[in-house]
Amino acid sequence: MKKNILLWAPPLLLVLAIVLAYSPLLDDKPVLAPVTTEVQRGTLSDLVTATGILQPSGYVDVGAQVSGQLKIIHAEVGDNVSTGDLLAEIDPTVYLAQVDASRAQLRNQQAQLKDRQAQLTLARLQHRRQQRLMAENATSREAVQIAEATLHSAEAQVDALKAQIAQTESSLRADEANLDYARIYAPMDGTVVSIEARQGQTLNTNQQAPTLMRIADLATMTVQAKVSEADVGKLSAGMKVYFTTLGDPGRRWHSQLRRIEPTPVVENNVVLYNALFDIDNPRGQLMSQMTTHVFFVRAETENALLVPVSALRFTERAGAGKARSTVLNNGRKEEREVQVGISNRVQAEVLSGLEAGEQVILNVAPAGQNGDGRRSGMRIRF
Known part of the structure; x- marks a missing residue:
């Protein structure tokens, strides 16, 4: 019997060793290798993103101040x-006739004024003559009174005619202005971005001021970014901002936030605020109504130690700006207290507690695990 036991002992020991070696495969919750990543140096930005549209920084809607047929348009879109x-000319026939009539009336009144002034001079002479005769008792008091009344009447007629001339001159200036308004000039330097009227069209300014065209300053564009109410409190005037366009996503246009409009815009029950900033456009590459992807830079750092946010554990006990991270040190896990700088949703800056090249453990389930923490796939059973 003892001899049989001795014969079976080596095989049993071998089986026991194999079972112990593969015991992790028999456990429902096997011990898995942690997912790690290396602490690296790089650039990190804390950004607020938004979408926006490009608009000219300044524009003027050029309208007509007088009615009439639009005879000529001298500009085209893009000029x-x-x-x-x-820019354009309205038929001036009516306004030229009014100017001619006012000028003729003015000349008539100026001629009448000369006649009244001559009569005034005569009345003054007669009045002085009657006063001398009265001093010598060579005339009657009634004659003196008549001469005095004639003088006052002549003075009044001259004053009245001067007032009429002033009124006519005022009307003439208005008529000349209307005649000038028949020729429409550019009020600013810029580019014609749209033309609303057509040559030969009759314009009626009695109902509303018709818009002929729009001139915009495309040398400087304004980005109107729509920022959600959750992010608008993170923005401040003067902060750095850059954007890309759909047509050239690889190019960044840099500027600074100018202001945030206080009145929100509600779109599909979402409250948005317009954040405005300007960008130089000397070559005209940026055009009106282009869609932009905007990035507001809250903070940024270069050549900083970076780790994924998932490698950090933030607790109230650790305090603001502090976290804990687990590091593999010679194959063993080691807890470190880490001082954290700026961060975004993906990465965080490490100010102290870690060194470049060290391996940190991510607080995520390894690839191939199910939701209960077990590795998916086939198990080996004995």
């Missing part, structure tokens, strides 16, 4: 114009 350039 660059300077202040004072002739």
Whole structure:
């Protein structure tokens, strides 16, 4: 019997060793290798993102101040114009006739004024003559009174005619202004971005001021970014901002936030605020109504130690800006207290507690695990 036991002992020991070696495969919750990543140096930005549209920084809707047929339009969409350039002409026939009539009336009144002034001079002479005769008792008091009344009447007629001339001159200036308004000039330097009227169209300014065209300053564009109410409190005037366009996503246009409009815009029950900033556009590459992807830079750092946010554990006990991280040190886990700088949703800056090249353990389930923490796949059973 003892001899049989001795014969079976080596195989049993071998089986026991194999079972012990593969015991992790028999456990429902096997011990798995942690997921790690290396502490590296790089650039990190804390950004607020938004979408926006490009608009000209300044524009003027050029309208007509007088009615009439639009005879000529001298500009086309896309033309660059300077202040004072002739843009369009309205038929001036009626306004030219009014100017001619006012000028003729003015000349008539000026001729009448000369006649009244001559009569005034005569009345003064007669009045002085009657006064001398009265001093010598060579005339009657009634004659003196008549001469005095004639003088006052002549003075009044001259004053009245001067007032009429002033009124006519005022009307003439208005008529000349209307005649000038029949020629429409550019009020600013810029680019004609739209033309609303057509040559030969009759304009009626009695109902509303018709808009002929729009001139915009495309040398400087304004980005109107729509920021959600959850992020608008993170923005401040003067902060750095950059954006990309759909047509050239690889190029960044840099600027600074100018202001945030206080009145929100509600779109599909979402409250949004317009954040505005300007960008130089000397080559005209940026155009009106282009869609932009905007990035507001809250903070940024270069050549900093970076770790994934999932490698950090933040607790109230640790305090603000502090966290804990688990590090593999010669194959063993080691807890470290880490001082954290700026961070975003993906990465965080490490100010102290870790060194470049060290391996930190991520607080995530390893690939291939099910939701209960077990590795998916086939198990080996004995």
